[in-house]
Amino acid sequence: MNTKEQILTKVANREAKLGVVGLGYVGLPLSVAFAQAGVAVIGIDIDQKKVNMLNSGQSYVEDVPDTDLAPLIKNGCFRASADFADLVLVDAIAICLPTPLGETKDPDISFIINATDQIAHYGATGKLVVLESTTYPGTTEEVILPRLSNNGDQVGRDFFLAFSPERIDPGRTDYNMFNTPKVIGGTTPDCLEVALALYGTVVQNPIPVSSTATAEMVKLLENTFRAVNIGLVNEIALMCDKLGLDVWEVVGAAATKPYGFMPFYPGPGLGGHCIPVDPHYLSWKLRTLNYTARFIELAHDINSHMPDYVVEKVALGLNEDRKAINGSKVLVLGVAYKPNIGDVRESPAIDVIDLLEERGAEVTYHDPYVEKLVAAGISFHSIKLTQEALEQADCVVIVTNHADYDWDFITEHAGLIVDSRNAIKNASKSRVVRL
Numbered sequence: 001m002n003t004k005e006q007i008l009t010k011v012a013n014r015e016a017k018l019g020v021v022g023l024g025y026v027g028l029p030l031s032v033a034f035a036q037a038g039v040a041v042i043g044i045d046i047d048q049k050k051v052n053m054l055n056s057g058q059s060y061v062e063d064v065p066d067t068d069l070a071p072l073i074k075n076g077c078f079r080a081s082a083d084f085a086d087l088v089l090v091d092a093i094a095i096c097l098p099t100p101l102g103e104t105k106d107p108d109i110s111f112i113i114n115a116t117d118q119i120a121h122y123g124a125t126g127k128l129v130v131l132e133s134t135t136y137p138g139t140t141e142e143v144i145l146p147r148l149s150n151n152g153d154q155v156g157r158d159f160f161l162a163f164s165p166e167r168i169d170p171g172r173t174d175y176n177m178f179n180t181p182k183v184i185g186g187t188t189p190d191c192l193e194v195a196l197a198l199y200g201t202v203v204q205n206p207i208p209v210s211s212t213a214t215a216e217m218v219k220l221l222e223n224t225f226r227a228v229n230i231g232l233v234n235e236i237a238l239m240c241d242k243l244g245l246d247v248w249e250v251v252g253a254a255a256t257k258p259y260g261f262m263p264f265y266p267g268p269g270l271g272g273h274c275i276p277v278d279p280h281y282l283s284w285k286l287r288t289l290n291y292t293a294r295f296i297e298l299a300h301d302i303n304s305h306m307p308d309y310v311v312e313k314v315a316l317g318l319n320e321d322r323k324a325i326n327g328s329k330v331l332v333l334g335v336a337y338k339p340n341i342g343d344v345r346e347s348p349a350i351d352v353i354d355l356l357e358e359r360g361a362e363v364t365y366h367d368p369y370v371e372k373l374v375a376a377g378i379s380f381h382s383i384k385l386t387q388e389a390l391e392q393a394d395c396v397v398i399v400t401n402h403a404d405y406d407w408d409f410i411t412e413h414a415g416l417i418v419d420s421r422n423a424i425k426n427a428s429k430s431r432v433v434r435l
């Protein structure tokens, strides 16, 4: 049996072991999905605290309840480790590491490089390696392939390499790892075949594409599509403001068109680890080819100014009450980057708080999912959302419309509300300023 046949046989017999490198929002749900399908999974993470928590059956990712994790630890289908040497035990490796931006908004792929060097050190021979991190087209072939074939191994014969972007949407329950189609590109046709076989054990609908770079570009198209459309509707909000129109009414009515229109909604800016970051990976790559990604640059310009626009609305609202931002008590509701989760990465709430603090406001916040937050160099703690807290605020700013918020209670007791999410349908006693 050649190497491909060996790994395909193991996958078919559910004997293939999977290593998942990086046990965060992507890697942990992936590990659990495979383990639940009967694949033995070893998760590798450099954070010993996370490793200890997981091995004691405790999850730190909202989408993975302890009731899913604990039985898998108990029956030995999943274990976490901080030791890359454990990768010698596995047949396939999925890399789910962060791909942030550097200070100059250039891609920082150092996590991927370091992990690949570790994988090469412990040997990729006979294994399938799949990159799941979002990155610029060309990363798998230009960065990972040379490191894994440095020892003379040939890709597609001695080891297998693929890219498969993660589409997980934290907090979402209707689409999960099993029923979300998964795009997969291989370095060679045999790499693709092996990757399709592995993912076929958990994913109902694997989507093969012709190359790893195509799969990398698919992910960037998906997230650039969102960033650009959010940029467009944010600009429509600015235009509606000038025209004296209600942007929410405009978008809502346009959305009644049964074809050819997909509603996007304005807001306080982009957040999360994906939408504000990923398009920069694409524009950076294009800059190296002497091409300017114009839509991406324009959308970034508009989206990144939305927190200023929200703060301007606060200033206008306070002005009507003959107050300045300086010295006013501003209560921010919701600091997670989207509803019903506790992730604050790149959250526009941080920018809004920075700007309010810069202008002298006394800021507090409440978020049912986020206990602590560092913004404007200050360590904040979520306050209790009481009648008193609402009454004492000169302005309440809604940044994230978590489903648990009782808007009737809020409008009953708050004076001025700046609502950046169209969360308030019935203003009751409050004066509401919408985006």
Ligand SMILES: NC(=O)c1ccc[n+]([C@@H]2O[C@H](COP(=O)([O-])OP(=O)(O)OC[C@H]3O[C@@H](n4cnc5c(N)ncnc54)[C@H](O)[C@@H]3O)[C@@H](O)[C@H]2O)c1
Pocket (backbone or CB within 6 Å): 021, 022, 023, 024, 025, 026, 027, 044, 045, 046, 047, 050, 096, 097, 098, 099, 111, 114, 115, 132, 133, 134, 135, 166, 167, 168, 169, 170, 273, 274
């Ligand atoms: N979070 C999402 O919703 C989402 C969705 C789709 C794609 N992605 C992409 O998936 C990738 C991973 O994102 P994430 O949100 O899971 O990140 P994350 O920060 O939640 O998790 C990364 C994990 O890797 C660990 N880690 C860091 N360096 C390591 C190393 N050298 N070796 C081993 N472990 C290490 C960290 O401790 C952390 O647990 C990124 O490229 C991201 O853009 C994320």
